[in-house]
Amino acid sequence: MQGLNHTSVSEFILVGFSAFPHLQLMLFLLFLLMYLFTLLGNLLIMATVWSERSLHMPMYLFLCALSITEILYTVAIIPRMLADLLSTQRSIAFLACASQMFFSFSFGFTHSFLLTVMGYDRYVAICHPLRYNVLMSLRGCTCRVGCSWAGGLVMGMVVTSAIFHLAFCGHKEIHHFFCHVPPLLKLACGDDVLVVAKGVGLVCITALLGCFLLILLSYAFIVAAILKIPSAEGRNKAFSTCASHLTVVVVHYGFASVIYLKPKGPQSPEGDTLMGITYTVLTPFLSPIIFSLRNKELKVAMKKTCFTKLFPQNC
Template structure:
């Protein structure tokens, strides 16, 4: 495909003004099916996470730090998915899948911001469970409302600030290769692949930031759960152990799914990247996991199910 851009007077590079998102163009016969499937998934994500936000705000029994962070996480999921999925749905309905250079940079920055914030919120949720189970007598003192709000604000602000520098570096680089982006949206690895020249510095910075923002939180969560599991196993009551495990299992499942897929994409060296595999793996952490999250938290949490039933009963009565 021809470059869509202008020739720079500084050299033989092309200044791109847009990318072409390949998306699902390689499976034209599945466009209608995929549109219907993704639309249903988007509705499920919006509905499920909105219900969690509502019940964690209105139900008195859910006014605890754990559900405060869960409400934040559900809001994040809605934002996170809305950066990419509406665009994917639109592209499935049209032939022109071009995305402007500026829009692509903006989408990447916002997508990485919400992803980074999710990593930090999941870490805060793990810390909450750690204090609740390993230091229950001090839990109300340590996890007070002020600390919870401060942690949430810190997670959001840090997540927003993280991608600004790397995004600026990536889109300040010359792009002299094809403007075809073999992806569904402007994610970091496929855009970096189109940059020409020596991208070692950019890749190094991305690797360092990924390590700090994904691997370190993941390790902190694993350490927290190591202590949590050790404490649970020492509980004398089998009922107590089962209850403690049930309050943590939902969060642990989400952590493993989200961090596992994220690390596999962002920590992989550029030279070994299989764009096709990574493209479809990205659907896992951008669409499927956000769909599973409200299902996991609702079905595996009796308190959430009870609050949801009460809300539905009130709605029916009114």
């Protein structure tokens, strides 16, 4: 990156939760438990889908890919945050900061693209059930997952390159618990900072809003198709296949809007840090809970998998 040659800053200081010194141990324990649960929940989903042949279908292939992105997204942010909660040395090297931003944005946007693909999968399943096997073939599903990952990596590269091509003029303190765009922009100097800030904001909001609108369009067709089903039992069964995905979409975009669509105006760095928890810690924590509780097939398969592992002699 050219920006590496023009900066006088070789490292940054992640201020994180230092404004709450008396809460750091409690926050460490809370975030550690949530992080471990996130990892175990997603690994359990992946193991269940892998071991249960009845779940070898596109919807659960996408769910496995989603679990992988959530694991990688949290790995990019949370271990560093946990270490800083127990340390007085919160410095992070310039390249390490750029890498963290790249991976967090890449996996975050891959998550959004996969949710969009899952919405299309539910649209095809309900609105075109007779063509489902053709439209959602293994090759097609693999291609969609690959495109989601490629799109996420491109977004991560675009955002990270734009931010780290800026010059940083000696200020080191990032008022956040990871290398996020807004606090880093406050440390940059030069005539192009405002242009980069608006450009990055436009790219991120356009990508997220585009995914959200495509999901809304899918569900508009889904709702119209469900309302045409004559029996209440049929309507409930059709809607139940979408419930977990729809709930995760609401949580994902609800918390994302807190980060990207918050009103302009004076806001404390501590407030921004606390809001960041909703998207980086809480959303990945809730996602496996929602999918395991709201998806009946997955819930039954997970119970069967756990029972088989714990009591193999009874199987």
